[in-house]
Amino acid sequence: MKQWKRFCAVVLALVLFVVPAFAQNIEKAKYVFLFIGDGMAMAQVSAAEIYAKAMAGKDHGFAKLGFTQFPAQGITTTYDSSSIITDSASAITAIATGHKTLSGVINMDESKTKQYKTIAEYAKGLGWKVGVVSNVSLDHATPAGFYAKVPSRGDYYGIAIQLGQSGFDYFGGGGLKKPRGKNGDQPDVVELAREAGYTFVNSPADFMALEPAAGLKVLAVNQTLQDSNAMPYDIDRKVGDLSLAEYVAKGIELLDNPRGFFFAVESGKIDWACHANDAAASIGDTIAFDKAIAKAIEFQKAHPKDTLIVVTGDHETGGMSIGFAGTKYSTFFEKVSLQKGSYVAFNDTVLTPYKKSHTAANGKLEDLLPSIQSWFGIDFAKLDDPSKELIQRAFVRSMKGEIERAPQESVYNLYGSYEPLTVTLTHIANQSAGIGWTSYSHTGVPVPTYALGVGQSLFDGYYDNTDIFYKLAQVMGVDVSVASAQ
Numbered sequence: 001m002k003q004w005k006r007f008c009a010v011v012l013a014l015v016l017f018v019v020p021a022f023a024q025n026i027e028k029a030k031y032v033f034l035f036i037g038d039g040m041a042m043a044q045v046s047a048a049e050i051y052a053k054a055m056a057g058k059d060h061g062f063a064k065l066g067f068t069q070f071p072a073q074g075i076t077t078t079y080d081s082s083s084i085i086t087d088s089a090s091a092i093t094a095i096a097t098g099h100k101t102l103s104g105v106i107n108m109d110e111s112k113t114k115q116y117k118t119i120a121e122y123a124k125g126l127g128w129k130v131g132v133v134s135n136v137s138l139d140h141a142t143p144a145g146f147y148a149k150v151p152s153r154g155d156y157y158g159i160a161i162q163l164g165q166s167g168f169d170y171f172g173g174g175g176l177k178k179p180r181g182k183n184g185d186q187p188d189v190v191e192l193a194r195e196a197g198y199t200f201v202n203s204p205a206d207f208m209a210l211e212p213a214a215g216l217k218v219l220a221v222n223q224t225l226q227d228s229n230a231m232p233y234d235i236d237r238k239v240g241d242l243s244l245a246e247y248v249a250k251g252i253e254l255l256d257n258p259r260g261f262f263f264a265v266e267s268g269k270i271d272w273a274c275h276a277n278d279a280a281a282s283i284g285d286t287i288a289f290d291k292a293i294a295k296a297i298e299f300q301k302a303h304p305k306d307t308l309i310v311v312t313g314d315h316e317t318g319g320m321s322i323g324f325a326g327t328k329y330s331t332f333f334e335k336v337s338l339q340k341g342s343y344v345a346f347n348d349t350v351l352t353p354y355k356k357s358h359t360a361a362n363g364k365l366e367d368l369l370p371s372i373q374s375w376f377g378i379d380f381a382k383l384d385d386p387s388k389e390l391i392q393r394a395f396v397r398s399m400k401g402e403i404e405r406a407p408q409e410s411v412y413n414l415y416g417s418y419e420p421l422t423v424t425l426t427h428i429a430n431q432s433a434g435i436g437w438t439s440y441s442h443t444g445v446p447v448p449t450y451a452l453g454v455g456q457s458l459f460d461g462y463y464d465n466t467d468i469f470y471k472l473a474q475v476m477g478v479d480v481s482v483a484s485a486q
Contacts, residue, residue: 028477029308029454030260032123033296035067036095037289038088038142039271039282039317041447046322047279047333047435048286054333065290066297067311072456074449077464078315081110084444088271089153091314091465092145096120098469098480104153106144112151119469120146122478123262124167129255131170133247135231135285136268137177138163138221142314146264157181157189163219164193169261170254171198172207172220172247174268175229193219204242212254220247226344233269233281233342234288245292252299260306262476265292273342274318276418277437279430280339282320300453308454308475312468313447319438324431331434338377339429343422346375351398351419360399365392368421376429387428394424416440 037044045068052063080090080100087103094100097107097116107116120130134143139159144150147166148159156178163171179189190200201207202221210218224241226232237243248265255261267289273281293311300307322331341349350371354363369380380388397420415423417440430437449468451459455475459468473480 026455026458026474027305029306029475030128031256031299031303031307032260032262032472032476033293033299033307033309034095034119034262034264034472035289035293035296035309035311036092036142036264036266037270037286037311037313038136038266038268039274039315039442040267040286040289040313041316041320041443041445043316043320043322044270044274044282044286044313045448047320048283048290050322050331051283051333051336052287055337060331065287067290067293067309067450067452070309070311070450070452070456072451072459074451074459075446075462076312076449076468077446077462078313079444085442086315086444087153087442088141088314089145092142094465095312095314095468096145098466098473100466105151106141106153106159107149108151115149118146119472119476119478120168120262120264122473122480123260123476126260126476126478128260128262129170129257130166130168131172131251131255131261131263132168133170133172133244133251133264134266134268135173135222135244135247136266136272137174137229138171138219139176139178140174140230140268142266142268143171143173143264157186160189161192164189164196164198167196167217169216170218170220170251172218172251173222173244174231175221175225177229190219204240207242207246207250210250210254212256216254218254220250227272230269230272233273233285233344235281235284235339236342236345243291244288245295248292248295252295256299263296265296267292271317274316274320274437275440276343276416276426277318277423277430277440278343278426279320279433279435280336280426281342281344282318283336284342297452304453306454308456308472309452310449310459310468310472311451312449312465314465316443316445316447318440319443321436321438322434324434324436326431327434333433333435335377335429335433336435339426340375343418343426346422346425347419350375351422355399355401358399360396363395363399365395368395372425376425378425378429383428390424391421391428394420397421412440 049062053061078086080086089106090101090103096118139156141153144159148162160176198217198219200219222231270285296309458471
């Protein structure tokens, strides 16, 4: 018995003294990248890798993305303080501050009275430069999670005001949803940012011409904006349009300095594509995300003893599955390449103009069949009767203007809040490839986290999204032992 007690005492001593001492000896990074694939879990990552393998001419398998080859890999839970299924606001609050909160709340507690300090603000306190890039609007929940504190993520104007007040050094990507407030009668936030010392650019030429300079602060908005003032899906990007990778590369150039930097990058339209059950758009943006991460990897190779790169998702979206009942144990991911644009581009280019020139009474599905085949690779004549009936029924609903979420649960389960025809076409295209969906919303499954560089081993294992904040803080050498509330 005495020997057992002595053994327990030794183990306790190791836990209390040796483990903390080891943790304190983790080398410190001064260049930290945090990449967030919004809505990205294992299904989204795997779909991109299977597609890449299929396009390489292989029957099946995985062509590894760059970030999935990182040496440290973990699994991260994403629940928030009120639900197993989080939204992006509460998810980014957990990641950026180490605190759980309610869905819809950004960097505040459940009472919406206490504010939390973000990891980006801690970085600024170290004297580091800070950058935030997203391909959705810069006042959207995830990018806002590094600089704003609001009771509601829907307060786009209030969030954008805080962007200009943040003092961060580089913002790039999407635009702003409510630059003059909800009613369009407030001071323009871009002008307020200029008054706060920001250089505003929104053309590729002006963007590429930016060069590092003392005191330079940049707000760079993409010239081409798509839905909700976001950058286009990568599948829709035209020649000359800037890519997410280019925003990361320029950010590195502008942020690089001897003291250090913290650079947060979101690929937000993976989430949007999965909300709409558009696998081709999701896969395209996941691959584009990997190309953006490759820019950070290049930097890490030049600064291996000073750099940490972390890649994670904030939650899963759509209940994406690799496998569909109709294809049994087979997948045909090469069929994904038949889709030539996103659901948004199809609506904007094909369906909306058609609806403007036709009514529910004189519109005919036959008019759109050539466009459907060229856009999605769907040959209507070769479909089975149930699939033909689904498309015909969805066409009728779209022509009647039934876009908004229907009150009937059965209708919502079919189309969500999207164009009935378009989402039916993406479903049929996805199913033929062997891809299924369970939801138009988020799900509660854990997400993968990957790390490369200084302190990478901290990100191995199974942990909560709040732990990402503390792991980053440890590698950055910031003291978060005091309350992080403000």
